[in-house]
Amino acid sequence: MDNNESSELPPLIEDKKRHGCLSVFLILSILGGVITILGNLSTVLIETPRSFELKPSWVYITLSICGLINIVSFVAVFKWKKWGFWLFSITALFVFCINLYAGANITVCLIGLSGVALFLGALLMGNKTGWSQLD
Secondary structure, three states, X not given: OOHHHHHXXXXXXXXXXXXXXXXXXHHHHHHHHHHHHHHHHHHHHOOOXXXXXXXXXXXXXXHHHHHHHHHHHHHHHHOOOOHHHHHHHHHHHHHHHHHHHOOOOXXXXXXXXXXXXXXXXXXXXXXXXXXXXXO
């Protein structure tokens, strides 16, 4: 038996630590996703007078599904999965296109797309970034 093999300790498993801003961003984003789903579904299911431009019901249903996908992506990042960020990015781009197709103002669409930049910023904060800890 080699003397070096017996004296080696197993590699230390370093605890992953999330920056406070990333934690707050993920929690608020999950809550925002729930509100998005409820708001879009209530527009389809509840007949109320609307002061805004009516869009086809499939737009609201699609946006609700995207809200659910966003929640899944935020939970994935909360569990240290890098694919959660990429899923959110793809969904944000898809929502941008749906909003443009539905006739939303380009400025409003771009503000919605800026969530990807905010998410990346939250991931890159701190000495030990959340991005570097994602699997």
